[in-house]
Amino acid sequence: MNTYAVVVLAAGKGTRMRSTLPKVLHTVAGLPLLAHVLNALEAVPPALSINSPLPIAASSRPIVVLGYGAEQIEAAFGDRCSYAIQAEQLGTAHAVLAARKNVDELDPLPQTVLVCYGDTPLVSSQILARVLVEHVTQQATLTFLTAITEQPSDFGRVVRNADGQVSEIVEMKRATEKQKRIQEVNSGVYCFDRTWLWSALQTLPRNASGEYYLTDLVGLASSQGRKIATVTGTLDETIGINDRVQLAAVEQLLHRRILEGHMYAGVTIIDPATTYIDNDVMIGADTVILPGTIITGKTRIGSECHIGPGTTIDSSVLGDRCIVHNSVLEETIFEDGVRIGPFGHCRPGAYLARNVRMGNFGEVKNSYIGPETDMHHFSYVGDATVGEQVNIGAGAITCNYDGVRKNHTTIGAGASIGSDTMLVAPVTIGEHAVTGAGSVVRHDVPPGAVVAGVPARILRMSQPSDASATEDGKKE
Numbered sequence: 001m002n003t004y005a006v007v008v009l010a011a012g013k014g015t016r017m018r019s020t021l022p023k024v025l026h027t028v029a030g031l032p033l034l035a036h037v038l039n040a041l042e043a044v045p046p047a048l049s050i051n052s053p054l055p056i057a058a059s060s061r062p063i064v065v066l067g068y069g070a071e072q073i074e075a076a077f078g079d080r081c082s083y084a085i086q087a088e089q090l091g092t093a094h095a096v097l098a099a100r101k102n103v104d105e106l107d108p109l110p111q112t113v114l115v116c117y118g119d120t121p122l123v124s125s126q127i128l129a130r131v132l133v134e135h136v137t138q139q140a141t142l143t144f145l146t147a148i149t150e151q152p153s154d155f156g157r158v159v160r161n162a163d164g165q166v167s168e169i170v171e172m173k174r175a176t177e178k179q180k181r182i183q184e185v186n187s188g189v190y191c192f193d194r195t196w197l198w199s200a201l202q203t204l205p206r207n208a209s210g211e212y213y214l215t216d217l218v219g220l221a222s223s224q225g226r227k228i229a230t231v232t233g234t235l236d237e238t239i240g241i242n243d244r245v246q247l248a249a250v251e252q253l254l255h256r257r258i259l260e261g262h263m264y265a266g267v268t269i270i271d272p273a274t275t276y277i278d279n280d281v282m283i284g285a286d287t288v289i290l291p292g293t294i295i296t297g298k299t300r301i302g303s304e305c306h307i308g309p310g311t312t313i314d315s316s317v318l319g320d321r322c323i324v325h326n327s328v329l330e331e332t333i334f335e336d337g338v339r340i341g342p343f344g345h346c347r348p349g350a351y352l353a354r355n356v357r358m359g360n361f362g363e364v365k366n367s368y369i370g371p372e373t374d375m376h377h378f379s380y381v382g383d384a385t386v387g388e389q390v391n392i393g394a395g396a397i398t399c400n401y402d403g404v405r406k407n408h409t410t411i412g413a414g415a416s417i418g419s420d421t422m423l424v425a426p427v428t429i430g431e432h433a434v435t436g437a438g439s440v441v442r443h444d445v446p447p448g449a450v451v452a453g454v455p456a457r458i459l460r461m462s463q464p465s466d467a468s469a470t471e472d473g474k475k476e
């Protein structure tokens with residue numbers, strides 16, 4: 001079968017970003033630019049033969065050409081790609097040549113080399129497939145992607161002769177006034193015949209800017225009478241990010257695309273203008289997202305939830321029918337029916353089981369909270385295991401840190417923790433035990449005991465039904 005190698009150029013510093021971070025590691029929709037490009041490449045069907053008699057398949061993982069910040073990029077992407085090094089950045093043609101050894105070592109040897117840039121995060125797998133299929137069908141020496149735009153800005157202009165044949169790509173810097181008005185631009189996705197590519201790259205001269213431009217291969221192929229094919233996509237797919245203004249523009253476009261995906265899949269988004277959802281977030285149908293909500297990381301949210309307003313959720317998993325109101329969740333798990341807020345904060349390791357209710361100004365960290373437990377008003381639970389149907393009164397706190405260690409608190413099922421109780425960890429409160437308002441609990445409390453005072457002492461042993469009757473542990 002005809003195979004193709006993939007070369008992604010990512011060696012440039014991205015001078016126009018004015019950043020120490022390599023350009024392709026800047027993120028949009030929560031993912032580095034290069035990750036978006038790799039996602040699109042990996043989503044190209046493994047063997048393409050649509051409208052083409054000749055199937056074509058990727059011969060290997062993408063070969064990413066690195067230079068500035070190489071170690072940082074390799075650390076971020078690991079085995080997902082193989083790497084070639086362009087030690088000095090002398091232009092996009094020079095960068096492709098840096099990958100020659102990697103390509104020539106592939107077995108079977110690919111006939112085609114697909115080249116794209118690591119700074120074009122909106123490129124889609126569909127358009128990449130179209131370029132590949134066109135290249136094979138046309139048996140072209142060179143095929144590239146173009147777009148038509150009324151604002152060609154700094155894109156390379158596609159120059160065609162009187163019969164509409166491509167004669168060259170002229171970079172903005174070197175374009176004449178007439179060429180600057182050309183509305184067909186170079187998107188930066190190319191397929192080359194491998195044999196021709198290597199010989200052409202070797203003869204390509206440095207241009208007036210002292211660089212070797214990949215785009216100059218188009219003029220070369222045309223002057224040799226080689227077959228050049230083009231595919232025209234949309235401008236969106238083309239946008240390469242060179243500075244932070246373009247980064248923000250793409251962020252907006254991508255966000256809109258992500259939000260629309262969720263809306264078409266049954267999620268209500270009340271105000272798309274103030275809602276930000278990362279690329280990898282999953283949301284169930286009939287969930288409503290209210291204004292001012294930011295959902296990031298690999299968060300998964302179930303169906304029929306109400307999220308927001310004013311809520312931030314990162315890398316968390318929520319079941320169905322949860323309500324999150326003006327709250328912040330980080331690396332948190334909610335089972336079905338959990339309600340939090342307004343103004344709750346769940347920090348990493350918080351696990352709230354079915355139907356937990358967590359009220360105003362509560363904070364949970366690295367703790368399991370059992371089903372049907374209520375935790376209202378200004379309470380803090382850290383490094384704790386809380387059973388089911390516990391009532392945690394206003395201002396109750398686990399004193400989990402003794403200045404050296406984080407200590408564990410266990411609260412048994414059905415216990416009632418009175419307002420302003422200080423649970424000085426490590427400590428265990430038995431099932432159905434009750435602590436009075438303002439108790440400072442330094443020692444374990446046996447099941448069913450009622451304790452109060454500073455330090456807390458046992459007053460009596462209660463019946464399980466007493467728990468809901470005490471003044472300070474009142475159920476809402």
Ligand code: UD1
Binds near residue numbers: 014239
């Ligand atoms: C390039 C094209 C332009 C096209 C635009 C589309 C060239 C000369 N111009 O311009 O026609 O319209 O993309 O987005 O190709 N790189 C290297 N090594 C180098 C130089 C660049 O790996 O020596 C990498 C960069 O890291 C970047 C990519 O190649 O990911 C493109 O380079 P960039 O400088 O952004 O090219 P543009 O000016 O955007």
Ligand code: CA
Binds near residue numbers: 117240241242
């Ligand atoms: Ca660019």
